[in-house]
Amino acid sequence: MTWKQRLSSAIPVILLTILTIPVIVGYLWIIISTFSTRTYGLVPVDREGKIGGLTLRNWAFLWEDKNIWNVTLNTFLLAVLLTVGVLVISAMAGYALSRISFPGRKAFLGGTLILHAFPSVTLLIAIYFILRQIGKIPVIGKGLPVIGGFGYDTIGGVAMVMVALQLPLGVWLMKGFFDGVSWDMERAALIDGCSRLRVWWEIMLPSIRPGIAALAIFTFIGGWGAYLIPYTFITDQERSTISAYLQSLQGDTAPVNYSNIAAVGIYQLIPVLIFFIFTQEYLLSIFSGGTKGGT
Amino acid sequence: MARSTSHAGSPTGTRTTFVDVLRRMSAPLLFMSPAVILTGVFFFAPVVILFRISLTDMSSVTGLKNYSMIGWQNYRTILTHPNTLPILWTTVRYMIFTLIFFNVGMALVVALLSTHIPRRAGFIYRALWLLPRLTPSVVYIMMWKFIGADTPYGILNRHVLEPLGLPTANLVSTEPFLFVVLTNGFIGASFGMIVFTSAIESIPRDYMIAALVDGCTMWQRIRYVILPMISWPLLFVTTYQTLSLLTSFEQILLLTDGAGGTEVWALWAYHRALSNYYGNFQWGFGAALAMILVAIGIVMSIIYMRFFRFGALVQEAKIEAL
Numbered sequence A: 001m002t003w004k005q006r007l008s009s010a011i012p013v014i015l016l017t018i019l020t021i022p023v024i025v026g027y028l029w030i031i032i033s034t035f036s037t038r039t040y041g042l043v044p045v046d047r048e049g050k051i052g053g054l055t056l057r058n059w060a061f062l063w064e065d066k067n068i069w070n071v072t073l074n075t076f077l078l079a080v081l082l083t084v085g086v087l088v089i090s091a092m093a094g095y096a097l098s099r100i101s102f103p104g105r106k107a108f109l110g111g112t113l114i115l116h117a118f119p120s121v122t123l124l125i126a127i128y129f130i131l132r133q134i135g136k137i138p139v140i141g142k143g144l145p146v147i148g149g150f151g152y153d154t155i156g157g158v159a160m161v162m163v164a165l166q167l168p169l170g171v172w173l174m175k176g177f178f179d180g181v182s183w184d185m186e187r188a189a190l191i192d193g194c195s196r197l198r199v200w201w202e203i204m205l206p207s208i209r210p211g212i213a214a215l216a217i218f219t220f221i222g223g224w225g226a227y228l229i230p231y232t233f234i235t236d237q238e239r240s241t242i243s244a245y246l247q248s249l250q251g252d253t254a255p256v257n258y259s260n261i262a263a264v265g266i267y268q269l270i271p272v273l274i275f276f277i278f279t280q281e282y283l284l285s286i287f288s289g290g291t292k293g294g295t
Numbered sequence B: 001m002a003r004s005t006s007h008a009g010s011p012t013g014t015r016t017t018f019v020d021v022l023r024r025m026s027a028p029l030l031f032m033s034p035a036v037i038l039t040g041v042f043f044f045a046p047v048v049i050l051f052r053i054s055l056t057d058m059s060s061v062t063g064l065k066n067y068s069m070i071g072w073q074n075y076r077t078i079l080t081h082p083n084t085l086p087i088l089w090t091t092v093r094y095m096i097f098t099l100i101f102f103n104v105g106m107a108l109v110v111a112l113l114s115t116h117i118p119r120r121a122g123f124i125y126r127a128l129w130l131l132p133r134l135t136p137s138v139v140y141i142m143m144w145k146f147i148g149a150d151t152p153y154g155i156l157n158r159h160v161l162e163p164l165g166l167p168t169a170n171l172v173s174t175e176p177f178l179f180v181v182l183t184n185g186f187i188g189a190s191f192g193m194i195v196f197t198s199a200i201e202s203i204p205r206d207y208m209i210a211a212l213v214d215g216c217t218m219w220q221r222i223r224y225v226i227l228p229m230i231s232w233p234l235l236f237v238t239t240y241q242t243l244s245l246l247t248s249f250e251q252i253l254l255l256t257d258g259a260g261g262t263e264v265w266a267l268w269a270y271h272r273a274l275s276n277y278y279g280n281f282q283w284g285f286g287a288a289l290a291m292i293l294v295a296i297g298i299v300m301s302i303i304y305m306r307f308f309r310f311g312a313l314v315q316e317a318k319i320e321a322l
Helices: A003-034 A057-064 A067-099 A105-117 A120-135 A155-179 A183-191 A196-207 A209-224 A228-233 A242-251 A255-278 A280-289 B018-054 B073-080 B084-114 B119-134 B137-148 B155-161 B176-201 B205-213 B218-229 B231-247 B250-255 B265-274 B283-307
Strands: A038-040 A043-045
Touching: A003 A038, A003 A057, A003 A255, A003 B084, A003 B119, A003 B137, A003 B176, A038 A255, A057 A255, A067 A105, A067 A155, A067 A196, A067 A209, A067 A242, A067 A255, A067 B018, A105 A155, A105 B018, A105 B283, A120 A155, A120 A228, A120 B018, A120 B265, A120 B283, A155 A209, A155 A228, A155 B018, A183 A196, A196 A209, A196 B018, A209 A255, A209 A280, A228 A242, A242 A255, A242 B137, A255 A280, A255 B119, A255 B137, A280 B119, A280 B176, B018 B283, B073 B084, B073 B283, B084 B119, B084 B176, B084 B231, B084 B265, B119 B176, B137 B155, B137 B176, B137 B250, B176 B231, B176 B250, B205 B218, B218 B231, B231 B265, B231 B283, B250 B265, B265 B283
Parallel strands: none
Antiparallel strands: A038 A043
């Protein structure tokens, strides 16, 4: 390879790197910041402004801050509820749409696609009222332990809303996954007298395990980092999520304390990064799974 | 004998009774009901409810009981409201800039670049571009706030503006619109990037190689072979992201909360109805604002599905790494 060829094949890489700089810089900053007293730009400094000042002090929030564990539990609960809800309901509906013929099937399929494209965020105002109404239902409205019920100002309510808004994508993906499973085992089982439910549980679901894993990871990450819906529908500080908590921290601190807040940020980011590093193929498959844009 | 699940009438050959229909429907009913119920309650019911509220003057002044139906009054107010045109213009500008430079522009550039370098490296860059979308929004915006923060803390001020001797300031406050476009852009670009990469990689290798053999330079091949062959995904991403941008406001809420001329229509509706913006919740007026977006959303969603035959774009989902 001549130096000219080498140069021209390096150009795309150079260009790409330049374009990707904001992303790289942003994450670099937050990592450096959590371990510094303060940062001047990307450079860690100590209190006097000299370079250095590396510290683990920022992580003291883990034991000093009374709220953080509460908030973490809430967020974890929300993410788990969301993931289980989306997986189970999408898997059920996806199976029926893929394998059972019933009146209205085509309408549901078309409806799912339209709903997926529809901006659900515009409905928040109306959903607010719906949640308030649900909150009035005895017991499951507001009285359940841990998740607090399914009404307004509860984790259960927020989870239910988020499950519903993710269903179009989930159902569509699940249907796609089921479509790819061969008919043979299923037909054999049905001929031998298996009920649909059993076929679904014992044959179909295991066959699409990678798909389920991908959707589970993707949904969990979404639930873990959710801000708008928990923020809008939960007013009780005790029940808020890490995102809402982190945002409120930024509201009343001067920029100097950014390193403290950055530590909380990384704390929230760690699970996401772990999933991202180890399950990349699954995540990418979700994004491309429904849109194999061909010519 | 197997319990038949076929649809050729009941097994004994007599007339199908209601019980037979029930039995046949029991499986699909069981499987479909949770999804149907949830989408009914949280997609369809809200549209109706939103419309109804938009015809009232409900606010925290009237409370939830003492409101009155005022017909199209809210909509008429919107038409004559002093904020309407500026906010509309901000929304349109935001959509156009983010779309052209990032959601389509950068997406295309990154897709093209990452498919012209070794595969492994391509994965890594595309994965990096996916990271903003996966990051919790609050953390992501916090990064950007710090990128633009004032000296000596902010990255841009400290490492770029200062060394060049240029005046420094909190860039998020001085250039809010720019940062709104940037923050949304880096998230938005990842969708188009994946669609375009898929599309580029499904172009038959023969065309790509033939073009080079026939003496095309890289640029000519991009312009005359690749771009025409991905025109359909290009159009799709453009229109899909248009709707997406029209209604997205979470990042703007977090970054500037609408200050500095960055209030977009969706944020205006949210502020009016759900945050104590004007000292009270104006549900009726906010609902009217939102209803306009809902109407646009419904129309555009239906157009996509028919015009783009989205169903045709969806092929069997296979789990494979990009």
